[in-house]
Amino acid sequence: MTHPCPWCLESLNRAERKGAECPRCGRPLGDGNGGAMRQLDVRYDAVVAEQGRRFLRLMQVGTPVAALVSLLAPLAHWGGLVLISVPLLAVVHMLVLRLYLVYESRPLMGRRRRFFHRWLTRLALLWIGLPGYAFTAIPVAGALAGATVFAGLTAGVHYYTLWSLGREKDRQPLTGWEMFLLVTLVLGTVAVLAALAVLTLAVGFTLTKLYAWLAR
Structure with missing residues (x-):
């Protein structure tokens, strides 16, 4: 599996990624704090x-x-x-x-x-x-x-x-608030969609009954 160099974006294999420098452009592959350099850092x-x-x-x-x-x-x-x-x-x-x-x-x-x-x-x-x-x-x-x-x-x-x-x-x-907010919004969206589905079914059922009653 290959990964691109964060600097020159050339593909590097696993062994090349473990090196201190990119064999293509010669720039460092570490961030200086023990982590790998990322495109975000660059x-x-x-x-x-x-x-x-x-x-x-x-x-x-x-x-x-x-x-x-x-x-x-x-x-x-x-x-x-x-x-x-x-x-x-x-x-x-x-x-x-x-x-x-x-x-x-x-x-x-x-x-x-x-x-x-x-x-x-x-x-x-x-x-x-x-x-x-x-x-x-x-x-x-x-x-x-x-x-x-x-x-x-x-x-x-x-x-x-x-x-x-x-x-x-x-x-x-x-952060915790990001997780809480996403869960809240998802549950709220599901609840609203469920309510709309129930309302649609209720209106459809009512109209069907009304049509049947008028057709008598």
């Missing part, structure tokens, strides 16, 4: 700086765009279209954050922290983004709501990512 400052620049661009450009889209959103909030437009806004926001803001930062985290980061941000967008973007149905005022939700969630994901990346760099474990 790229941390550059990745943090780049994410900071991307965050500023999103706030400067993305927030006005979110306000404009939210201003036009009431046009799509007719009947069943609201069931599509609000989740669509949240999904697009999630994709922007994943593919533009944190696409360099998240892969540098360990597997466990990456899992928690991925699902905490997704569930935050679900629990905050969906109700928040629902306010875009209000003409004019919805533009302020959409811009506020976009800016707030983007800032939250940005700073949580930097905090997580810093703890990963310092080899710190996940």
Whole structure:
């Protein structure tokens, strides 16, 4: 099994990884504290700086765009279209954050922290983004709501990512509140989905009975 050198990214076999220096580029493979050098150790400052620049661009450009889209959103909030437009806004926001803001930062985290980061941000967008973007149905005022939700969630994901990346760099474990929050959000999501399923079945059963009664 091969692993890349954190500096030159050339593949190294197990024996080469045990050496003090990379046989390809000659740079150290240890972090000086008895641990292995990671891509995170090498790229941390550059990745943090780049994410900071991307965050500023999103706030400067993305927030006005979110306000404009939210201003036009009431046009799509007719009947069943609201069931599509609000989740669509949240999904697009999630994709922007994943593919533009944190696409360099998240892969540098360990597997466990990456899992928690991925699902905490997704569930935050679900629990905050969906109700928040629902306010875009209000003409004019919805533009302020959409811009506020976009800016707030983007800032939250940005700073949580930097905090997580810093703890990963310092080899710190996940905190108890991260685990508690993820479990709480997952259980809450399951409970809401179960309630919606029961409500849907109840409405369907009621409509079926009503139709049968009217057909007599």
